[in-house]
Amino acid sequence: NLSCLPASMYTEIQREQPDGGNILTRPDYTDSNPELIKPKKLINPVKASKSHQELHRELLMNHRRGLSMDSKPELQRVLEHRRRNQFIRQKKEEEEAKKLQSPFEKELLKRHQRLDQLEKEQEKEEDHAPEFIKVKENLRRTSTVIGDEKA
Numbered sequence: 001n002l003s004c005l006p007a008s009m010y011t012e013i014q015r016e017q018p019d020g021g022n023i024l025t026r027p028d029y030t031d032s033n034p035e036l037i038k039p040k041k042l043i044n045p046v047k048a049s050k051s052h053q054e055l056h057r058e059l060l061m062n063h064r065r066g067l068s069m070d071s072k073p074e075l076q077r078v079l080e081h082r083r084r085n086q087f088i089r090q091k092k093e094e095e096e097a098k099k100l101q102s103p104f105e106k107e108l109l110k111r112h113q114r115l116d117q118l119e120k121e122q123e124k125e126e127d128h129a130p131e132f133i134k135v136k137e138n139l140r141r142t143s144t145v146i147g148d149e150k151a
Helices: 009-016 050-065 074-100 103-128 131-150
Strands: none
């Protein structure tokens, strides 16, 4: 009674899909004609290369040993550690610089920011002015400059 049960689920699936589960297409030629030349499978040049075979061998060895392939090379880890430390050091220096500012410097910075904001608002207002007003102002400026040069 146990002999009629399949050995695995895979064999059972194969029996259920005898031809429909096959992804590969059947060749157009028939085996009965000996005059036809049968095509050979092409060699993959990447897999045939020595460097690829060595790399593959090394990966298999590392996998068997249980070495983690997700770990980064030592150089990359050191460089990332340095970048991280440098970024942290830069942040600390900026914070210390902010703490060391005197009240006078803070007030100067606030005034400078207000002046910048006022200048930006004036530029926006000038941008909204009609074109003929801008041209007229430019003409006045050039006429006064030419008039001053003649005098």
